[in-house]
Amino acid sequence: MIWQLDLIILLMVVVCGVAAISIRDLLGAAIMFGAYSFMMCLLWSIMGAVDVSFTEASVGAGVSTVFFVAAVFRTTRRTSD
Amino acid sequence: MKRLGLVAVIIFGALLFSVSFELPDLGDAQSPASTHVSPYYIEHTLEDTSVPNIVTAILADYRGYDTLFETAVIFSAGLACFFLLRITGRKAPKARFYRHLPTGLTLRIEKGGRLPEESREFERIDSVWVPSDVIINMTCRLVVPFIQLFALYVIAHGHHSPGGGFQGGVIFGAALILFAISNNLRSSTRRLSERSSALLGSGGVLIYLGTGLLCILLGAGFLNYSGLSVLPGLDPVSARSHGILIVEIGVGIAVTAVMVWIYYNLASAGTQEEGL
Amino acid sequence: METVGALIIAKYNYWAVVVLIVIGLYAMIAKKNLVKKIIGMNIFQTAIILFYVSIGAKRGATLPIIEHAHGHGGHAVQAADYINPLPHVLMLTAIVVSVATLGVALALAMRIYFHYGTLEEDEIQKKIIGNEPAPGDGTG
Numbered sequence: 001m002i003w004q005l006d007l008i009i010l011l012m013v014v015v016c017g018v019a020a021i022s023i024r025d026l027l028g029a030a031i032m033f034g035a036y037s038f039m040m041c042l043l044w045s046i047m048g049a050v051d052v053s054f055t056e057a058s059v060g061a062g063v064s065t066v067f068f069v070a071a072v073f074r075t076t077r078r079t080s081d
Numbered sequence: 082m083k084r085l086g087l088v089a090v091i092i093f094g095a096l097l098f099s100v101s102f103e104l105p106d107l108g109d110a111q112s113p114a115s116t117h118v119s120p121y122y123i124e125h126t127l128e129d130t131s132v133p134n135i136v137t138a139i140l141a142d143y144r145g146y147d148t149l150f151e152t153a154v155i156f157s158a159g160l161a162c163f164f165l166l167r168i169t170g171r172k173a174p175k176a177r178f179y180r181h182l183p184t185g186l187t188l189r190i191e192k193g194g195r196l197p198e199e200s201r202e203f204e205r206i207d208s209v210w211v212p213s214d215v216i217i218n219m220t221c222r223l224v225v226p227f228i229q230l231f232a233l234y235v236i237a238h239g240h241h242s243p244g245g246g247f248q249g250g251v252i253f254g255a256a257l258i259l260f261a262i263s264n265n266l267r268s269s270t271r272r273l274s275e276r277s278s279a280l281l282g283s284g285g286v287l288i289y290l291g292t293g294l295l296c297i298l299l300g301a302g303f304l305n306y307s308g309l310s311v312l313p314g315l316d317p318v319s320a321r322s323h324g325i326l327i328v329e330i331g332v333g334i335a336v337t338a339v340m341v342w343i344y345y346n347l348a349s350a351g352t353q354e355e356g357l
Numbered sequence: 358m359e360t361v362g363a364l365i366i367a368k369y370n371y372w373a374v375v376v377l378i379v380i381g382l383y384a385m386i387a388k389k390n391l392v393k394k395i396i397g398m399n400i401f402q403t404a405i406i407l408f409y410v411s412i413g414a415k416r417g418a419t420l421p422i423i424e425h426a427h428g429h430g431g432h433a434v435q436a437a438d439y440i441n442p443l444p445h446v447l448m449l450t451a452i453v454v455s456v457a458t459l460g461v462a463l464a465l466a467m468r469i470y471f472h473y474g475t476l477e478e479d480e481i482q483k484k485i486i487g488n489e490p491a492p493g494d495g496t497g
Contacts, residue, residue, distance in 0.1 A: 003366065010373045017377055017400050021384040026392050033396050040403050048420050048440045049410045050243040051136045052448050056403075058251040059456050063340055064399070066258055070348040071463040072392065075470040079390040080477060086387035094379040101375060106367040108416030110437050115415060119443045120436035126423070127434060133423040135442040140449060151450045158457030165464040242422070247453060343460040350467060 034065035141325040159339035166351040221263035228256040246329030250336030285335025370411040377404035413444035
């Protein structure tokens with residue numbers, strides 16, 4: 001486990017997490033959630049948990065993001081907070 | 082309310098932070114988590130089950146009971162989505178939109194009237210319609226079979242490389258969802274209807290349960306795959322390896338079907354007529 | 358008492374987990390939009406998964422897949438050479454459960470939108486308490 005790479009990706013994870021809950025457009029929040037999920041997958045790969053990161057890449061950055069976009073399509077895209 | 086919430090979570094975070102000094106150091110090989118049960122699994126997996134991927138062996142063999150209920154949880158989530166959203170034929174909205182191809186006019190037909198499906202001049206469109214793009218259509222048609230083949234590889238090779246039933250099942254489901262997004266939802270529903278995906282989902286859980294019951298019938302305990310060794314050509318070690326493969330296939334089928342089922346219900350808001 | 362540098366290198370993953378838990382919990386409590394609350398729930402769940410995975414890490418050890426398995430038989434497998442696989446197994450189930458919960462939560466949010474016409478929590482509360490007639494059960 002290379003600790004420098006670990007620290008950089010941890011920083012990106014926190015930034016993506018804060019962005020995902022602060023964007024005012026719900027479609028943008030769904031896409032930022034997909035990016036957050038992918039950064040988590042990289043983090044677990046670096047720590048050696050390959051099965052967990054494979055699952056998170058396919059589930060979080062794949063299917064979960066599609067579910068969010070489908071739900072935003074059927075409801076509304078604007079939010080006031 | 083926001084300020085109160087911020088103060089409350091910051092106090093909670095400070096409490097967690099003060100406790101984090103008691104946790105074992107990162108990377109410590111003598112930490113309590115790594116010295117009680119897990120050395121047994123690392124040292125004995127290869128001679129008990131002849132499966133090199135330790136995570137797959139623990140998931141499907143040593144702790145197979147948990148995985149059975151995890152598959153049941155995924156199926157019941159699909160079932161819950163179905164009960165929440167599905168609107169049956171009688172209450173569904175009845176207006177349909179058709180487009181006349183030579184002139185580009187759109188027709189709106191109310192109260193359930195419909196034009197024949199195979200007509201050359203009229204094509205059925207969604208109420209929110211964009212013209213279909215040749216590049217997206219052809220690219221997705223070319224790519225989807227390769228994604229499905231890769232998903233089958235991931236399921237079958239889960240013994241020797243990272244992967245297994247769950248990951249391969251999700252990738253297969255994602256390939257079907259890609260086909261539904263690039264063409265319209267109806268062309269995907271014609272190939273794999275919602276009823277078939279629901280039946281496949283329950284079929285996957287039943288495969289897993291059936292393997293456990295087969296082991297009881299052949300004399301060993303529930304989900305003890307060495308009981309399968311009475312079948313010809315198998316000794317107890319390779320019987321466990323094959324038992325792991327069968328339950329991984331069951332999990333893969335269940336997960337594929339449930340991902341597609343939840344997508345059909347979410348994207349069409351229950352009507353199965355129009356989608357993303 | 359170790360130096361501050363050694364302390365940071367030993368525990369920085371746990372501090373990142375605490376920060377992510379605080380972000381997720383804040384989103385679930387203080388945001389008004391239902392979809393933002395659901396995103397906060399998922400951030401919380403992945404932070405817990407990060408915690409368990411970092412407990413299982415071992416310095417200098419390799420992935421939990423046994424090398425040279427069917428080639429030369431006969432070397433003993435040392436437990437200290439491989440990363441602890443047990444937290445990975447538990448977290449696979451946790452990821453599955455989180456996607457199942459996400460599907461049901463989004464279906465519930467869609468039904469609430471079809472009934473009340475909005476996804477903001479304060480407007481929904483006004484419609485319930487003020488006894489305004491709900492806009493009806495359209496299918497959006």
